[in-house]
Amino acid sequence: MNTNTAEVIENVAPIMSLRHVHQYFGGVQALIDVDMDIYPGEVIALVGDNGAGKSTFLKVISGVNIPQQSEIEFEGKTITISNTLDPVNLGIQTVYQDLALCDNLDVVQNLFLGREIVNKFGRLNESEMERIARECLDEMGIELTSVRAKVSDLSGGQRQAVAIARAMLGSPKIVLLDEPLANLGLVQREQVGKLILNLRSKNVGVVVVSHDLAEVFAVCDRVVVFRLGEKVAEISRPEITKERVVAEITGSNTFMEEDE
Amino acid sequence: MDEQKKSVVLSRTTEIKPNKKLRVMEALNGPLRMLPVIFALVVIWVIFTILNPAFVSPRNLTTLSVQIVNMGIMAIGLFLVLLHGELDLSCAASSAVSATIAAIFCINKGLPFIVGFAACIAFGALIGAVQGWIVTQFGAPAFIITMGGQMALEGLLLLLLSESTQISLVNHSLTVFTTIYLPTWLSYIVLAVGVAFLFFLSYQSYSQAKKNNLPVKFANKVLFPTVGVLTGGIIVLEIMRKYKGLNLAVLLLIALLAVFAYILTQTRFGVHLYALGGNPEAVRRAGISVKNTKWAAFIISGAVFAFAGMIAASRLQSVSVSSVDDSIMMNSIAACVLGGASLSGGKGNIWGVLLGALVMGSLTNGMYLIGAETFTRLIIQGLILVVAVVLDAFIVNSSATKR
Numbered sequence: 001m002n003t004n005t006a007e008v009i010e011n012v013a014p015i016m017s018l019r020h021v022h023q024y025f026g027g028v029q030a031l032i033d034v035d036m037d038i039y040p041g042e043v044i045a046l047v048g049d050n051g052a053g054k055s056t057f058l059k060v061i062s063g064v065n066i067p068q069q070s071e072i073e074f075e076g077k078t079i080t081i082s083n084t085l086d087p088v089n090l091g092i093q094t095v096y097q098d099l100a101l102c103d104n105l106d107v108v109q110n111l112f113l114g115r116e117i118v119n120k121f122g123r124l125n126e127s128e129m130e131r132i133a134r135e136c137l138d139e140m141g142i143e144l145t146s147v148r149a150k151v152s153d154l155s156g157g158q159r160q161a162v163a164i165a166r167a168m169l170g171s172p173k174i175v176l177l178d179e180p181l182a183n184l185g186l187v188q189r190e191q192v193g194k195l196i197l198n199l200r201s202k203n204v205g206v207v208v209v210s211h212d213l214a215e216v217f218a219v220c221d222r223v224v225v226f227r228l229g230e231k232v233a234e235i236s237r238p239e240i241t242k243e244r245v246v247a248e249i250t251g252s253n254t255f256m257e258e259d260e
Numbered sequence: 261m262d263e264q265k266k267s268v269v270l271s272r273t274t275e276i277k278p279n280k281k282l283r284v285m286e287a288l289n290g291p292l293r294m295l296p297v298i299f300a301l302v303v304i305w306v307i308f309t310i311l312n313p314a315f316v317s318p319r320n321l322t323t324l325s326v327q328i329v330n331m332g333i334m335a336i337g338l339f340l341v342l343l344h345g346e347l348d349l350s351c352a353a354s355s356a357v358s359a360t361i362a363a364i365f366c367i368n369k370g371l372p373f374i375v376g377f378a379a380c381i382a383f384g385a386l387i388g389a390v391q392g393w394i395v396t397q398f399g400a401p402a403f404i405i406t407m408g409g410q411m412a413l414e415g416l417l418l419l420l421l422s423e424s425t426q427i428s429l430v431n432h433s434l435t436v437f438t439t440i441y442l443p444t445w446l447s448y449i450v451l452a453v454g455v456a457f458l459f460f461l462s463y464q465s466y467s468q469a470k471k472n473n474l475p476v477k478f479a480n481k482v483l484f485p486t487v488g489v490l491t492g493g494i495i496v497l498e499i500m501r502k503y504k505g506l507n508l509a510v511l512l513l514i515a516l517l518a519v520f521a522y523i524l525t526q527t528r529f530g531v532h533l534y535a536l537g538g539n540p541e542a543v544r545r546a547g548i549s550v551k552n553t554k555w556a557a558f559i560i561s562g563a564v565f566a567f568a569g570m571i572a573a574s575r576l577q578s579v580s581v582s583s584v585d586d587s588i589m590m591n592s593i594a595a596c597v598l599g600g601a602s603l604s605g606g607k608g609n610i611w612g613v614l615l616g617a618l619v620m621g622s623l624t625n626g627m628y629l630i631g632a633e634t635f636t637r638l639i640i641q642g643l644i645l646v647v648a649v650v651l652d653a654f655i656v657n658s659s660a661t662k663r
């Protein structure tokens with residue numbers, strides 16, 4: 001399986017390639033010259049300490065942050081991402097660290113926000129949205145008392161699940177997950193793990209940001225390490241070990257090298 | 261409205277049976293949201309009827325219905341703005357200036373009614389567009405921008421009416437809105453058309469639900485709403501008929517409410533407005549243009565304010581330098597809040613606004629009828645508003661489902 005993935009990566013062109021991504025916030029350099037390729041059917045674990053720039057990088061891909069400098073190719077074509085609609089139209093879905101749900105709307109309305117189904121007169125087709133929402137949640141094994149419950153009435157984990165379901169809806173080409181395991185119980189964690197593998201089997205490119213190294217190593221093909229806004233390491237499947245990744249995150253191996 | 265949907269349990273849940281009080285609070289926070297304001301309305305009506313039985317006479321109820329049109333329409337416009345988390349303090353000035361434009365066009369310049377009316381609505385929309393553009397483009401607080409707008413518009417009104425301090429509309433077609441009463445047969449035709457629309461829309465929802473294998477009952481989804489509205493409509497028309505019939509302005513208010521009920525609950529734009537009141541950043545990230553959505557809401561509400569101004573001018577049969585009525589604005593905001601809207605946005609429904617307007621209007625009308633002094637009325641209106649908001653906060657906080 002590991003060798004398979006490696007072969008796939010060699011033969012298949014990336015869905016999306018980002019080069020020389022620079023993002024500043026005032027004096028803060030959140031991203032410095034970051035490159036990344038996202039391949040179909042590959043799960044990338046994006047790790048790094050707090051403030052390393054992981055969320056910022058995902059927000060560049062999803063159009064929330066507009067970087068000062070970047071070269072982006074999508075399916076071989078050079079593109080610019082200038083708003084949050086462009087990535088949605090390209091088939092990029094994101095689960096944000098802060099979930100980005102509307103508390104005052106119900107689950108169905110949140111799932112379909114921005115891509116509501118309407119009939120030919122522009123009237124919302126509530127029933128169709130509700131059916132699809134149920135199917136999607138059922139498929140993901142998410143348990144809710146009602147898909148018409150307000151999101152403010154859900155538990156933290158259920159909210160997380162709704163945000164993830166939102167990203168799964170439709171047929172995304174790339175799914176970005178920022179801390180999808182936070183708030184989740186043991187069973188739900190396992191489910192998210194399965195979901196990620198399911199996406200991979202559907203040839204979706206997945207980027208998972210997580211501080212939970214053990215969980216994320218179980219599903220990823222490649223680990224990318226950010227440190228203080230820079231990409232400091234990229235480790236593929238066979239070489240992934242906790243020690244090595246931790247060393248890259250904290251930067252201790254550079255010290256060791258310097259010491260030697 | 262969709263009790264069916266709400267009660268569907270997707271899969272097992274471990275639920276501790278909430279105690280009775282909690283359940284009541286939850287119901288009040290959810291499907292029975294409108295109950296307190298309906299209750300308040302009933303209490304107010306009962307008290308006034310006891311104090312003066314003329315309160316429920318067809319004549320007074322007709323007067324009351326015409327009295328609340330101006331406030332009700334302004335409240336619709338305000339509700340649109342409140343929904344996406346903003347506030348418009350220029351509404352009173354904006355509606356006065358817009359109506360004055362119509363008066364100048366029709367009376368001073370002798371242009372036909374339709375030109376004056378169109379100019380009035382267009383001017384209101386323009387004011388909304390300008391203020392909305394400033395608010396959305398610069399992320400400025402609407403509260404302040406529209407306060408500035410109100411001052412500027414009051415100045416503009418003085419400028420427009422600098423020669424004559426008022427323009428009389430007596431006997432002019434601009435007063436049709438409040439002077440025309442629909443003959444009974446016509447009002448029943450209108451009711452029939454309205455009910456037919458409602459039947460069509462609810463039947464469409466019903467068949468869609470069927471098609472998607474959702475549990476729905478014809479009775480709940482189609483029959484009860486249609487029959488309910490039909491019955492209510494007949495009762496109202498029969499009462500009105502005992503005096504002069506249905507006033508055109510009242511019909512326009514109800515039509516406007518119905519149109520906005522549709523827009524807010526059945527279209528993407530409506531959902532996006534609610535969503536903006538909940539979490540604007542989530543709306544932005546969903547790929548929706550926050551600026552354009554908010555801007556559109558400002559423009560539409562500007563047009564609605566202009567229409568409210570037209571109604572006011574029609575009722576007063578004139579426009580004047582003192583047409584800017586801040587108390588109408590305050591009453592409209594109160595109507596929205598009583599009806600369940602929140603100043604932080606994303607809450608309430610348009611029919612609640614009608615109930616809120618009825619509460620405020622009934623108080624004004626009833627107090628006048630029983631010969632109470634203005635100060636009594638103001639104090640009581642103020643207290644009711646405060647009590648309503650406190651009660652609402654209490655219900656929301658006591659219901660367990662609140663996070």
Ligand SMILES: Nc1ncnc2c1ncn2[C@@H]1O[C@H](COP(=O)(O)OP(=O)(O)OP(=O)(O)O)[C@@H](O)[C@H]1O
Pocket residue numbers: 025028029030048049050051052053054055056057097
């Ligand atoms: N909108 C913003 N404005 C200003 N600074 C920002 C903004 N977004 C991120 N930053 C800064 O960019 C840096 C990277 O932040 P980012 O949220 O990407 O970190 P992260 O790797 O996701 O961290 P965490 O693990 O804590 O989520 C931080 O120093 C942060 O303060």
Ligand SMILES: [Mg+2]
Pocket residue numbers: 054055056097178
């Ligand atoms: Mg982060």
